Amino acid sequence: MPHRHLIAILRGITPPETLDVCHALVAAGITMIEVPLNSPDALTSIALAAEALGDDVMVGAGTVLNKKQVWAVADAGGTFIVSPDTNRSVIEETVRIQLGSYPGVFTPSDAFKAIKAGATGLKFFPAEVLGPRGIKAMKAVLPPELPLYAVGGAKPDNFGEYFAAGCSGFGLGTFLYKPGSTPAEVGQRAAQAVAAYDGRTTA
Numbered sequence: 001m002p003h004r005h006l007i008a009i010l011r012g013i014t015p016p017e018t019l020d021v022c023h024a025l026v027a028a029g030i031t032m033i034e035v036p037l038n039s040p041d042a043l044t045s046i047a048l049a050a051e052a053l054g055d056d057v058m059v060g061a062g063t064v065l066n067k068k069q070v071w072a073v074a075d076a077g078g079t080f081i082v083s084p085d086t087n088r089s090v091i092e093e094t095v096r097i098q099l100g101s102y103p104g105v106f107t108p109s110d111a112f113k114a115i116k117a118g119a120t121g122l123k124f125f126p127a128e129v130l131g132p133r134g135i136k137a138m139k140a141v142l143p144p145e146l147p148l149y150a151v152g153g154a155k156p157d158n159f160g161e162y163f164a165a166g167c168s169g170f171g172l173g174t175f176l177y178k179p180g181s182t183p184a185e186v187g188q189r190a191a192q193a194v195a196a197y198d199g200r201t202t203a
Helices: 015-028 043-055 065-077 088-096 108-115 129-140 156-165 183-203
Strands: 006-009 030-037 060-062 080-083 100-104 121-122 148-151 169-172
Touching: 015 030, 015 183, 030 043, 030 121, 030 156, 043 060, 043 065, 043 183, 060 065, 060 156, 065 088, 065 148, 080 088, 080 148, 088 100, 088 108, 100 108, 108 121, 121 129, 129 183, 156 183
Parallel strands: 006 030, 006 169, 030 060, 060 080, 080 100, 100 121, 121 148, 148 169
Antiparallel strands: none
């Protein structure tokens, strides 16, 4: 399966539903799955998904706020860390133990703080507030090879605007999954996102 810079954010998911939802995402072509740590028993969900699907996709955690949480995610089998802020100690520890680091940034100062700490990619959040124009302005001064993700307001019908601004990927939360969503619903929405992503990147 080709790697796509699409992160499925499963905020609020519970362990009993994790595998069915994750299988639906993988079948649709999603290759990065994030379980935020403020979800119920998140580490169990991460461990379940990593064990069952870790050969095919990257499974990681979101809303990671400290080093202890980084270690817990690694112990559960997670391979990447997403944080809502630019916390240098979290980024450095994530990189030190060889996990992918995707911190949240909103300003050029945030972005360069994250880059200096070793971030793998940057999560522009909330993207709907920054907008494509704000991201494009920052992209002009950032390392060109660094992956940029639009998170918070990104959805298939506006992928094109964010691609044009210099983003290489997206984090999709409530567009894909809300507590109570069925695997079929999640899979259908994931397929829409993959089609929009692939159509734009191969155009």
